Amino acid sequence: MSYFSSSIGRKQIVGICGLGLSLFVLTHMLGNLLVFLGPQAYNEYGHALTSNKLIYIAEAGLLAILIGHVIYTVLLTIRNKNARPKKYAVTPAGEKKTNFAAKTMIYQGVVILVFIIHHLLTFKFGEEYEVQYGEVIMRDLYRLMVEVFSQPIYVVWYVIAVIILWTHLGHGFSSSFKSLGFNHPKYVKKIDTAGCIYAAVVCLGFIAQPLYMFMNN
Numbered sequence: 001m002s003y004f005s006s007s008i009g010r011k012q013i014v015g016i017c018g019l020g021l022s023l024f025v026l027t028h029m030l031g032n033l034l035v036f037l038g039p040q041a042y043n044e045y046g047h048a049l050t051s052n053k054l055i056y057i058a059e060a061g062l063l064a065i066l067i068g069h070v071i072y073t074v075l076l077t078i079r080n081k082n083a084r085p086k087k088y089a090v091t092p093a094g095e096k097k098t099n100f101a102a103k104t105m106i107y108q109g110v111v112i113l114v115f116i117i118h119h120l121l122t123f124k125f126g127e128e129y130e131v132q133y134g135e136v137i138m139r140d141l142y143r144l145m146v147e148v149f150s151q152p153i154y155v156v157w158y159v160i161a162v163i164i165l166w167t168h169l170g171h172g173f174s175s176s177f178k179s180l181g182f183n184h185p186k187y188v189k190k191i192d193t194a195g196c197i198y199a200a201v202v203c204l205g206f207i208a209q210p211l212y213m214f215m216n217n
Contacts, residue, residue, distance in 0.1 A: 007079065008074045015176035017069035022173050022198070024062060025165075029205040036212065039142035040133055047138035070113065077106050101171035108168040114162035122148055149213035162206045170199035 003009035031049075034042045035163035049055060101108075127147070148154055174195030182191060 002052060007076070010076050010079075011179040013072045014069060014076060015179035017065045017072070018172045018176040020062075022169060022176070022202075023071060024065075025169070025206075026198075026202055032209050035142065035145065039131070039140070042140055042142045042145075043131055043140060044133065046141045047136070050139070063148045066116075070109070073106065079138050081103060088103055099171075101167050102175075104170065105171065107163050111161060111164050112168060115157075115165075122154075145209075145213055146217045149210045152214070155210045155214050158210050159207055162203050165206075166199050166203035170195050171204060173198050212217060 003143065004013070007104045031045055034045050123141070127144055130137055131140035131143070132138075171189075172195075174191045177191050178188070
């Protein structure tokens with residue numbers, strides 16, 4: 001059995017891809033915080049990213065990681081269901097008990113994937129407003145955000161999606177390290193705590209942006 005078709009191999013691929021995506025959402029969140037510095041700071045940040053020729057390589061790599069994460073997660077889910085065609089007669093308890101986050105990871109992933117597609121259509125492929133700073137003309141992403149986050153329904157949808165991401169990221173971050181071999185009882189609680197803190201920091205940072213835009217524009 002090859003590494004890519006084995007259960008351990010697939011779990012590790014999901015874990016590696018998950019950590020890559022976790023790193024991306026952290027950097028994306030930190031970039032988003034520039035909205036608190038005003039339109040120029042945020043627009044110049046966006047322009048610096050999109051005008052860099054390496055952006056296409058980065059986007060292709062990120063897309064490959066996302067596709068790999070989704071495909072191997074689905075393959076693992078199917079394999080696990082086929083391995084247990086009948087439900088357990090007795091529900092596991094204690095350390096063997098599967099928590100809600102773990103049980104619903106695949107469903108959380110579906111919602112997050114829908115959110116990502118919607119988010120890209122709204123912002124990356126959304127309205128092309130322009131603004132000029134000095135002699136440089138660039139896209140006015142700040143204006144687009146003001147426009148989008150002035151809509152209560154979109155803000156609610158955004159916050160709900162990020163809360164789901166919070167659950168997904170918290171469990172997935174720690175599970176990724178365990179899949180890569182950091183599953184010793186000495187480290188498990190520390191890894192779980194780190195996952196919870198990481199998810200909270202990232203997602204609170206994301207939630208702060210639309211709420212700030214909604215209440216101040």
